[in-house]
Amino acid sequence: MPNKVIDGSKCISYYTIELKDALIPDKVKGKFDNWMFGCDVCQDVCPWNRFATSTKEEVFNPIPEILNFTTTDWEELTEEAFKKIFSHSPIKRAKFSGIKRNLSFLK
Numbered sequence: 001m002p003n004k005v006i007d008g009s010k011c012i013s014y015y016t017i018e019l020k021d022a023l024i025p026d027k028v029k030g031k032f033d034n035w036m037f038g039c040d041v042c043q044d045v046c047p048w049n050r051f052a053t054s055t056k057e058e059v060f061n062p063i064p065e066i067l068n069f070t071t072t073d074w075e076e077l078t079e080e081a082f083k084k085i086f087s088h089s090p091i092k093r094a095k096f097s098g099i100k101r102n103l104s105f106l107k
């Protein structure tokens with residue numbers, strides 16, 4: 001962006017986590033690079049992160065149930081399983097309906 005300003009209205013994390021609309025606008029179709037919930041590119045490009053060290057905090061460990069999830073597993077995920085698997089995960093912020101919306105948008 002000009003002047004090193006981030007345009008939050010184009011942020012993948014905004015659309016996939018914070019947007020509460022039933023649909024993601026077509027104008028951003030094909031621009032999510034398959035990110036389904038949030039986006040970690042900020043972490044990748046932040047110059048301060050070169051000083052970061054890995055955490056040993058268990059709460060940041062991956063959820064074992066989804067480590068080998070396929071696209072089909074995500075598409076067939078039920079609301080009941082969603083609530084069980086993600087009971088302690090930030091993914092709950094998008095809600096089950098938001099995750100389903102995001103998955104549909106990526107097709």
Ligand code: SF4
Pocket residue numbers: 006010011012013014038039040041042043
């Ligand atoms: S890198 Fe990802 S999370 Fe960061 S502003 Fe851009 S789209 Fe949003």
